[in-house]
Amino acid sequence: xxxxxxxxxxxxxxxxxxxxxxxxxxxxxxxxxxxxxxxxxxxxxxxxxxxxxxxxxxxxxxxxxxxxxxxxxxxxxxxxxxxxxxxxxxxxxxxxxxxxxxxxxxxxxxxxxxxxxxxxxx
Numbered sequence: 001x002x003x004x005x006x007x008x009x010x011x012x013x014x015x016x017x018x019x020x021x022x023x024x025x026x027x028x029x030x031x032x033x034x035x036x037x038x039x040x041x042x043x044x045x046x047x048x049x050x051x052x053x054x055x056x057x058x059x060x061x062x063x064x065x066x067x068x069x070x071x072x073x074x075x076x077x078x079x080x081x082x083x084x085x086x087x088x089x090x091x092x093x094x095x096x097x098x099x100x101x102x103x104x105x106x107x108x109x110x111x112x113x114x115x116x117x118x119x120x121x122x
Contacts, residue, residue, distance in 0.1 A: 023061070027069075028076040029092035030056040036089055049089075052096045 033056055036049035060069060080088060 026059045027072045
């Protein structure tokens with residue numbers, strides 16, 4: 001019972017911990033992904049930006065209110081310039097790709113069936 005209380009307390013503390021740096025990064029990536037999804041000329045870049053957009057949208061905390069999110073997005077949008085957009089988007093895509101690779105690494109593929117051994121001759 002004591003272990004369950006400790007686990008519950010740890011979960012509550014972790015969920016209440018401020019994650020403003022991560023949230024700011026995620027918000028910046030959300031802004032950039034949206035912009036690249038709308039304005040990219042290459043279809044492959046657009047597709048990757050759209051997938052990235054949904055990834056970062058999913059990282060928005062459930063408790064975030066519309067005014068909080070708007071303020072965060074506005075603040076992050078102000079930090080993005082033409083010179084920084086590309087490198088920032090590259091970093092966002094690297095994070096998205098690493099998480100995607102992690103999830104894919106967890107999938108279990110069935111082993112290829114081994115050929116049956118030839119029958120033994122008497």
